[in-house]
Amino acid sequence: MGIADTIQRVPDVVPMRGLSGAWVWSPAPRMHYAAAQDASRQWLFRLNVLDGFDEPLLAAVFAFARSRGSAGSPLGGRSLVVLDGFSHPGYDFDVVCLVAQEVHGYSTKAYPELASVAVGAFPAFRCEFSGTETAQESAARFSRMLRPGSLTRRPSPYVKMRYSNARTRGGSMGSALGFTTVDVLTRELGLLEGAPGSFVEFQNFEQRTFQAVSSLDGTLSIAEGDAEVRVDPEALVALGERLVRSGGPRPTAS
Structure with a gap:
């Protein structure tokens, strides 16, 4: 039995408006599921949405993913693929992200034949992915931070960080950078001010690493590689947020 035949067995499933080979259904109040075949009809794009269902947006996402397909799996053996160049009226999304079954975890118990062909596809923001994430990292981000099932969500930038603050006595364990949020x-x-001997090291979606330091003389600086500049506290916070949301030029003195 083919993918289309299997999907059409789903209770209350109906064709998606505006895109052939695509379907929508609602298994419970507030929950909306959508699926579409890829160009080869060998794979199935999936997205589960909670509230705020926008069928034209989902049709555009699936059509974009379908148009960027190539021979073989849409994932090419990877657990996560970012497709640049997406846009849709009324939204700020600028990429479509594809993720493997081990990342999206959508249940296929009722239709186990779909487990090996289901590829998560959702609208997203470029600042949310480095493209180097492991399957485990991608799964954790998918379920805990990105909220791909919300079509009205704001960006959740890719941020890895480690830090030590001599004043608050807060800090991370070990030398590895761990995922965190822009708010953290x-x-x-901001807490580096008045905390000599403290630092915050962080990495953005471009895989660029920055180190902000509160020196023993009380000055604040931020460095990327051998490029280091002194900054005031307010500028440091604004610069850090800009670097993880949009990347851009190396830090420079304001």
Whole structure:
């Protein structure tokens, strides 16, 4: 039995408006599921939405993913693929993200034949992905931070961080950078003021690493590689947020 035949067995499923080979259904109040075949008809794009269902947006997402397909799996053996260049009226999304079954975890118990062909596809923001995430990291971000099932969500930038603050005695364990949120990053950058000997090291979606330091003489600086500039507390927080949301030029003195 083919993918289309299997999907059409789903209770209350109806064709998606505006896109052939695509379907929508609602298994419970507030829950909306959508699916579409890829160009080869060998794979199935999926997205589960909670509230705020926008069928034209989902049709555009699936059509974009379908148009960017190539021979073989849409994922090419990876757990996460970012497709640049997406846009849709009324939204700020600028990419479509594809994720493997081990990342999206959509249940296929009722239709196990779909487990091996289901690819999560959702609208997203470029600042949310580095493209180097492991399957485990992608799954954790998908379920805890990105909220891909919300079509009205705001960006959740890719941020990895470690820090140590001599004044608050707060800090991370070990030398590895761990995922965090923009709110945590900006809070810790703000707490560097008046905390000599403290630092915040962070990485953005471009895989660029920055180190903000409160020196023993009380001055604040931020460095990327060998490029270091002194900054005031307010500028440091604003710069840190800009670097993880949009990347851009190396830090410079304001």
